[in-house]
Amino acid sequence: MSQTDFSVISLASIASFDAEADVLVCGFGGAGGSAALEAAKAGARVILYERASGAGGSTGLSSCEMYLGGSGGTSLQKALGFEDSTENFIAYLEKAMGVRGDPEKIRLYAEGAADHFEWVRSLGVPYKEAVMLEREVVPLTDESLLFTGNERTLEFKDVAAPVPRGHVPSHEGDFGGRMFIDALTSAVVEAGVDVQYDSRVMHLIADEAGRVVGLVVKQDNQLRYVKASRGVVLTSGGFIMNDEMRKRYLPDNHKWATPYGNPFDMGDGIKLGQAAGGYTINMDEAFVSLPIYPPSKLTFGILVNQRGERFVNEDAYLARLAHYASLQPNQQLYLLVDADNFDHPMYIERLDVVATGDTIEELAAEAGIFPAGALEQTVAYFNQHAKQGVDPKFRKAPEWLSPLEKGPYGLLDLSFDKQTAVIMPGTKGPLTFTLGGLDTLPTGEVKRWNGGIVEGLYAAGRVTAGLPRSSEGYSSGMSVGDATFFGRIAGRQAASQ
Ligand SMILES: Cc1cc2nc3c(=O)[nH]c(=O)nc-3n(C[C@H](O)[C@H](O)[C@H](O)COP(=O)(O)OP(=O)(O)OC[C@H]3O[C@@H](n4cnc5c(N)ncnc54)[C@H](O)[C@@H]3O)c2cc1C
Incomplete structure (x- = not known):
């Protein structure tokens, strides 16, 4: 067995397991931490494997802007005098995603985003009741609400009343992701999740019927076989650091954009899911940002x-x-x-x-x-x-x-071949991360090409094609919002089996 081909291992070939839990989660970024926490809260025994030596992934590097609204407004929007009905939020998201959007995910997200914000707050992440109305990507002062998309442009105003939906932890400077991940890590540990770092998931294990029943993880240079009695959740992020995949799926972007992510955005989870029968979609779409944002x-x-x-x-x-x-x-x-x-x-x-x-x-x-x-x-x-x-x-x-x-x-x-990037000086062209991956139901169940599901397998975050589907319609906050929101659902779904 090759150690990097991510092939599926048959249950019949395994003499004995090294460990067992109800739910196994692969990758401790925003999606993985959220999935593990909800699965543990639902009573499951959970092991969370993370390839790096600490939690965070790209979520930890991010500003942790989350694109939230609906239900009349989040508590922050309401406190600042902004009203945002669920239908208004849906109209915006549908326009933003166009034909690539997933109507079911959009509706579920719009209906649940305001409650999701209360969940984030309940972890102890601080938000300040202050809004920034300028054209900015991230406030470097301490406001917590801002416009992070196309809301105020005429084309979008045609379909939805403009409301600021970018929710960002209150702080001076750009540390939102770290603050969120620290709060999430405390909650995960408190909930009894067994977190194992320096642990790279290498293979999924499936039974004769194709149901995923465990995984193989590399720890201390050893392969360990771990059984999952309820399910495995893939939350290992996107593939922007994988040159070969990027060349294959994003050949143009590969020529002029600078990858934006953590070093382990290598597409492991996508390959693991594909090997188990999962189908991928939207692989040719990526977020790209103009090197400057004309203020x-x-x-x-x-x-x-x-x-x-x-x-x-x-x-x-x-x-x-x-x-x-x-x-x-x-x-x-x-x-x-x-x-x-x-x-x-x-x-x-x-x-x-x-x-x-x-x-x-x-x-x-x-x-x-x-x-x-x-x-x-x-x-x-x-x-x-x-x-x-x-x-x-x-x-x-x-x-x-x-x-x-x-x-x-x-x-x-502002040409892409010039070094104009403000956020990463010295780099050329737009910063970019991927928006394609495993096709999932809103519950996180991984779909097969024929519309069926891979039993026992769930996924959330950038390892999937989630809520955000294109740069053309992207609003900042859609990625962390999506990863954490659907990560929680995937964790609960796996625990309920
Ligand atoms: C600097 C920066 C700022 C950003 N700011 C924002 C923002 O403010 N708002 C927003 O919405 N989006 C933002 N984004 C994008 C966003 O951060 C990511 O798309 C999102 O956080 C991805 O979440 P995730 O949980 O899917 O993956 P991640 O947070 O990347 O977590 C995946 C984890 O899986 C681990 N892993 C990988 N392979 C394996 C394996 N085989 N076994 C075990 N573990 C593995 C990785 O080490 C990583 O820790 C930003 C991105 C960057 C780089």
């Missing part, structure tokens, strides 16, 4: 490609901006600003100024925008309508429309 005044500028054409409403969220930017020729893009709307955010010195000019003609010639006259035409068309407060082509919201009329003009380079 406040820069949003009055326009994004253009190397042909001088606009391609997106600039007030969209950074994941949506990056999605459309990735479709432009050679992923070359520029932000055009005029003298009135130039701003000096802290990172501006990281951006190359491709050209400046007292007129657009001068600037376009200096930048080598081809064909000649294209940028002038784009700006003239934009200005003509911006004066009337409309953007017929891309529907940027009126509050961000102002004609670009006052020179000198500047063209800032």
Whole structure:
């Protein structure tokens, strides 16, 4: 048996087990900790295996923004005067996910997200009743609620009233994930879960009927055989660090994006699940972020490609901006600003100024925008309508429309081959993590290609195709929100067998 092929081991081939529990959980990030806690609370004996020497995974590295709402509003939304009906939340999520969305997961999530927030609070994670309304990805001050998606853009306002849904632990700086994981670890240990670190799950064990009945874990360089009397839950994260899988499933993204995750985002769980008969979906989708998120005044500028054409409403969220930017020729893009709307955010010195000019003609010639006259035409068309407060082509919201009329003009380079990343200086292109994986029922049961399920096997978090399905519709907080919400359900489901 190879130690890295993740093949299924037959129950009949095993002489004796080294250990046994009711529920075995593979990976202690957000999904795994949540699954283990709920399974233990439901009365199951639980072992939680983690490949690293400590808990956290990508969840521990994250800001722990969770995208929550519905039920009239979470307690935080309500306290800050925001109302968010479940139907409003569903309308937003359905628009965001489009045809790739899973309607059942969307409904379940929207119905349960407000209660889920109370669960997170019950772990002792602190939230402050303060909202940030600026265009920011994460507040570096201590507010706990912010807009983290496309809610305020006209296209989304057509279907759902805009409400801030990004819930982030209160702190100064960006440590939300650590705070959440520390609180979750205390709860997991208190609930009696047997947590074993430096333990890499290598194989699943299945009986003759294909039911998963245990796993093989590598500890101290030894393979140990462990029996699961109720179920095995895969929560080992995505595959953004696995170069081979990334090249296969995300060949374009592989060329220009920088992986964002923990070193063990190697797709182990996806391979384990596939070997047991699980089906994968959405493997060609990943979150990507524009290297910068144009804040406040820069949003009055326009994004253009190397042909001088606009391609997106600039007030969209950074994941949506990056999605459309990735479709432009050679992923070359520029932000055009005029003298009135130039701003000096802290990172501006990281951006190359491709050209400046007292007129657009001068600037376009200096930048080598081809064909000649294209940028002038784009700006003239934009200005003509911006004066009337409309953007017929891309529907940027009126509050961000102002004609670009006052020179000198500047063209800032946001092309993916430039080192413009603010969050990870020195890297090129968007940061990225995967959004595809095992296809699951909302209960966490892993589906087979024919619609049946792999008995005894559950999964949640980035090892699955969960709630978030595309960068185009991504709001920050959808991933940790999804991993913890569906992780809890998967843990309860496994324990109930
Ligand atoms: C810096 C950063 C910031 C982010 N900020 C946010 C945010 O604020 N909000 C948001 O929604 N999303 C955010 N994301 C994305 C989000 O953090 C992840 O998508 C999400 O946390 C994944 O959760 P998970 O439980 O599925 O996986 P993880 O949290 O990665 O946990 C998986 C665990 O499984 C372990 N493991 C892997 N293979 C094995 C194996 N064979 N055996 C045993 N254990 C194994 C790993 O070591 C890891 O600990 C961020 C990502 C990064 C990198």
